[in-house]
Amino acid sequence: GSYSTSSSSKLLFRQLFDKESSTYTYLLADSSHPDKPALLIDPVDKTLDRDLTIIQELGLKLVYAMNTHVHADHVTGTGLIKSEVPDVKSVISKASGAKADIYVEQGHKVWFGDLFLEVRATPGHTLGCITYVTGDASDQPQPRMAFTGDAVLIRGCGRTDFQGGSSEQLYKSVHSQIFTLPDDTLIYPAHDYKGFTVSTVGEERRYNPRLTKDEETFKSIMANLNLPYPKMIDIAVPANLVCGIQSKAT
Amino acid sequence: GSYSTSSSSKLLFRQLFDKESSTYTYLLADSSHPDKPALLIDPVDKTLDRDLTIIQELGLKLVYAMNTHVHADHVTGTGLIKSEVPDVKSVISKASGAKADIYVEQGHKVWFGDLFLEVRATPGHTLGCITYVTGDASDQPQPRMAFTGDAVLIRGCGRTDFQGGSSEQLYKSVHSQIFTLPDDTLIYPAHDYKGFTVSTVGEERRYNPRLTKDEETFKSIMANLNLPYPKMIDIAVPANLVCGIQSKAT
Ligand SMILES: [Fe+2]
Numbered sequence: 139g140s141y142s143t144s145s146s147s148k149l150l151f152r153q154l155f156d157k158e159s160s161t162y163t164y165l166l167a168d169s170s171h172p173d174k175p176a177l178l179i180d181p182v183d184k185t186l187d188r189d190l191t192i193i194q195e196l197g198l199k200l201v202y203a204m205n206t207h208v209h210a211d212h213v214t215g216t217g218l219i220k221s222e223v224p225d226v227k228s229v230i231s232k233a234s235g236a237k238a239d240i241y242v243e244q245g246h247k248v249w250f251g252d253l254f255l256e257v258r259a260t261p262g263h264t265l266g267c268i269t270y271v272t273g274d275a276s277d278q279p280q281p282r283m284a285f286t287g288d289a290v291l292i293r294g295c296g297r298t299d300f301q302g303g304s305s306e307q308l309y310k311s312v313h314s315q316i317f318t319l320p321d322d323t324l325i326y327p328a329h330d331y332k333g334f335t336v337s338t339v340g341e342e343r344r345y346n347p348r349l350t351k352d353e354e355t356f357k358s359i360m361a362n363l364n365l366p367y368p369k370m371i372d373i374a375v376p377a378n379l380v381c382g383i384q385s386k387a388t
Numbered sequence: 389g390s391y392s393t394s395s396s397s398k399l400l401f402r403q404l405f406d407k408e409s410s411t412y413t414y415l416l417a418d419s420s421h422p423d424k425p426a427l428l429i430d431p432v433d434k435t436l437d438r439d440l441t442i443i444q445e446l447g448l449k450l451v452y453a454m455n456t457h458v459h460a461d462h463v464t465g466t467g468l469i470k471s472e473v474p475d476v477k478s479v480i481s482k483a484s485g486a487k488a489d490i491y492v493e494q495g496h497k498v499w500f501g502d503l504f505l506e507v508r509a510t511p512g513h514t515l516g517c518i519t520y521v522t523g524d525a526s527d528q529p530q531p532r533m534a535f536t537g538d539a540v541l542i543r544g545c546g547r548t549d550f551q552g553g554s555s556e557q558l559y560k561s562v563h564s565q566i567f568t569l570p571d572d573t574l575i576y577p578a579h580d581y582k583g584f585t586v587s588t589v590g591e592e593r594r595y596n597p598r599l600t601k602d603e604e605t606f607k608s609i610m611a612n613l614n615l616p617y618p619k620m621i622d623i624a625v626p627a628n629l630v631c632g633i634q635s636k637a638t
């Protein structure tokens with residue numbers, strides 16, 4: 139989707155999909171700022187040409203390549219972006235253990251033009267998962283938008299059985315950091331497997347089949363998913379820990 | 389994507405994707421109206437349960453199941469919708485030759501609550517293709533949104549070699565009916581194969597690799613695509629001509 143906000147700053151927003159890994163990459167820019175500064179959340183290496191082309195066509199200046207966490211299912215585009223667009227800074231949480239130019243933590247703000255994203259620590263899927271939320275101010279996009287990574291998926295959530303995952307921690311993260319946002323906050327996850335593009339906090343608080351349960355039930359659901367070992371994990375995680383440069387990972 | 393407009397009427401908007409046929413289905417509703425009347429554009433039979441579930445969860449009342457044209461790559465969900473939700477009316481163009489409850493033509497308006505879609509005839513991919521555009525009025529969504537079917541795809545367009553297609557007609561349709569809309573009009577196509585979710589009239593006017601060409605070049609591009617015969621066409625077209633009821637098509 140894409141929209142303009144009613145505030146003086148104008149958010150340019152694009153949701154981009156990688157069919158192979160069912161990953162959503164998000165492009166945000168302040169299109170009312172003379173530099174049109176832009177950022178990508180969760181870029182994928184294989185779709186990078188598409189993403190850099192649209193950034194160029196829209197006349198944007200990419201400043202940040204950000205990840206919500208160290209992904210296990212695809213190689214981040216961050217490393218390639220940095221080699222192709224040298225001024226771009228990579229951003230990830232300190233707790234992720236990954237290499238990046240900028241480490242962010244709970245409460246940090248990432249500014250692009252007159253717009254900003256607020257960082258919320260939402261560990262549980264991995265130890266270093268964060269959620270980026272648009273600012274809580276009258277000149278920031280309304281309704282707010284939360285880029286939840288794999289913490290909250292639409293009617294689901296990320297698995298918690300590797301990479302320092304913990305179902306107990308995920309439950310606490312979502313209930314304290316995401317479900318406390320206003321009901322109309324838009325939820326933009328890192329993945330969707332059913333063709334949904336967006337949800338809201340109100341919807342997930344009411345209809346998420348896992349996270350609406352009490353904590354004990356949630357933990358039991360997560361302990362009994364019996365998911366296969368992720369195909370890409372042994373390639374993706376080492377690469378993503380060094381910012382997506384696969385050659386450095388070997 | 390999803391957003392609320394700044395007008396008094398509040399558009400609830402959802403873009404939904406069918407991975408198999410790379411089809412986008414669009415859900416629109418007037419969420420500020422007491423009945424929350426809703427419509428679906430280009431529903432797919434296989435994703436109908438998903439679509440009806442979200443409509444129910446959001447508390448919407450589905451009133452119209454609309455098609456931009458008789459699709460050749462998937463069976464419309466219209467027929468199934470009508471059997472599961474009896475009050476829903478199907479909508480398609482008169483020129484499509486398909487069966488429906490309501491036939492629309494150039495200039496017709498389709499109201500849902502206090503919001504409406506305007507019908508524009510955009511033949512060329514098929515003889516009966518139409519584009520639905522949100523209203524041009526201060527109480528309608530800003531920027532406007534154009535649901536272009538296969539007339540304009542993001543950086544592409546639908547093929548013109550069957551179903552009464554004509555590259556000459558498609559070129560004229562797009563340039564007279566779509567590219568004349570304001571540059572910030574959002575383009576929501578019936579398909580995308582590269583993971584794009586939205587474009588704008590301004591972007592396609594500048595960067596569409598086919599439609600930016602002069603008419604003769606466009607016709608020559610379209611005459612030389614050498615596309616395979618569509619796998620689903622012999623099932624989908626007969627079914628879609630009778631509103632998506634496959635059994636009636638045999
Ligand atoms: Fe993940």
Ligand SMILES: [Fe+2]
Pocket residue numbers: 457458459460461513538546
């Ligand atoms: Fe089509």
